[in-house]
Amino acid sequence: MERLDAIDLKILRILQKDSKKTTKEVSELLNLSASPVYERIRRLEKNGYIRKYVALLDKRLVNKPITAVCMVSLRYHNEGFIEKFERQIKALKEVQECYHMAGKVDFFLKINLGDLDEYHEFVRLKLSKIENIGVLESYFVLKEMYSTTAYYF
Amino acid sequence: MERLDAIDLKILRILQKDSKKTTKEVSELLNLSASPVYERIRRLEKNGYIRKYVALLDKRLVNKPITAVCMVSLRYHNEGFIEKFERQIKALKEVQECYHMAGKVDFFLKINLGDLDEYHEFVRLKLSKIENIGVLESYFVLKEMYSTTAYYF
DNA sequence: CGTGAAAGACTTTGATC
DNA sequence: GATCAAAGTCTTTCACG
Secondary structure (H helix, E strand, O other): OOOOOHHHHHHHHHHHHOOOOOHHHHHHHOOOOHHHHHHHHHHHHHOOOEEEEEEEEOOOOOOOOEEEEEEEEEOOOOHHHHHHHHHHHHOOOOEEEEEEEEOOOOEEEEEEEOOHHHHHHHHHHHHHHOOOEEEEEEEEEEEEEEEOOOOOO | OOOOOHHHHHHHHHHHHOOOOOHHHHHHHOOOOHHHHHHHHHHHHHOOOEEEEEEEEOOOOOOOOEEEEEEEEEOOOOHHHHHHHHHHHHOOOOEEEEEEEEOOOOEEEEEEEOOHHHHHHHHHHHHHHOOOEEEEEEEEEEEEEEEOOOOOO
16 A cells, blocks of 8 residues: 555544544544545555554453563573463463563563452463563552553654 | 443453444344343443543554653652653653553653654653653563453453 | 334445546 | 445334333
8 A cells, every 4th residue: 555645644543542433423524525534444444554443441340450561581582482482471361462672671561460369370370380481570550640552643 | 330241241352352343243242132232332331341442553554663661760759740740741642651650660651653763862852851750761672472452351 | 131123324335526 | 536325234212021
C-alpha cells in the first residue's frame, strides 16, 4: 500500500481511540459520505494498519488488580536458549507482554494477577522452573497513572 | 453489579480478543439468542467491566517502530512533587504508559517514537526539562515477543 | 432470564459523476 | 476517488413464556 493520506490518518486516529464509532459517524466527522470511509477502513484493515479490534476491560473488575513487571536476564544467550525461553514464556497465561530488550536486562515481562499470593506462586511454580534465568527482579505497579493503546501521530 | 456468571465471563473473553464479533456471532457461540447477549453486553459496558473499544494499529506502519522503557526516580517524593510529575508526563504525547512503581524505581514510562534521533530529542528537550528527576535509565525494545491487551481468567 | 419477531439503523454494493 | 440510493444484515425493542 502506498502512503496514507490525511483522511486515512484521521480515520486511524478516531478508531484507535474508539472503534465503536460507526462508519456513518466517522464519515460525518470527516465531511464525507459513508462509502469512501467504509472502503478506506477495509483497506486499512486488509493492509495491516489496523491489526485488530478489542474490548479493554477493567482489570480490577475482572479480578486482576495486581500488575508486576519482571526484569529477566538469561544465563546463556545462544539463539536456541532465547527461542526456548520465548516458547516457555508464551505458555504462561499470566504474562500479558514480553519484550526482548537491549541493554543489561534481557527481557521485560508484564504480569497480571489477582493478589500477591498468586504472584508468589507464579514465581515459585512457573518462572523459577524456567531454566537459564540468571537474574530476576520484580517491580509492582502502585498506580497506573496513564495508559493508552493509541499512538500519537 | 452483582457477580458475573459464566456467560458474562465468556462474553468478556470473546470481546477482549475480538470486539468486532457481532452480537449475533457471540450469541451463536454461546447457544443463545441475540437479545440476552445484547443486554448482557450493554450491562457489562454500563457497569465498567468493558472500559472501551479500540482499534490496535501496527506501530511500524504508523511510523512508530521504536519502543523505549524509561525508568525514572524522583529526587524528592512529597505528594506535590509526584502530582506535578504526573501532570508533566501526561502532557508528553510520546508517552503511551506511565506507572508509579513500588521499589527502588519510582516510575516506568513506555515511549513510542519514529527513530532513535527522536528519542534523543525527546530525552534532551522534554524529559530532561522535567525538574525533580533523579535517575533516568533507558531500555529499548529489540523485539516484541508477545503482547496482548487481554486478561486471562 | 430467555425467546422470537418486528422495526429501525447501519453496512455494503453498485451505478454514476 | 466521491456520491447516492437500494438491498441486505444486524441491532434493538418489546410482548410473551
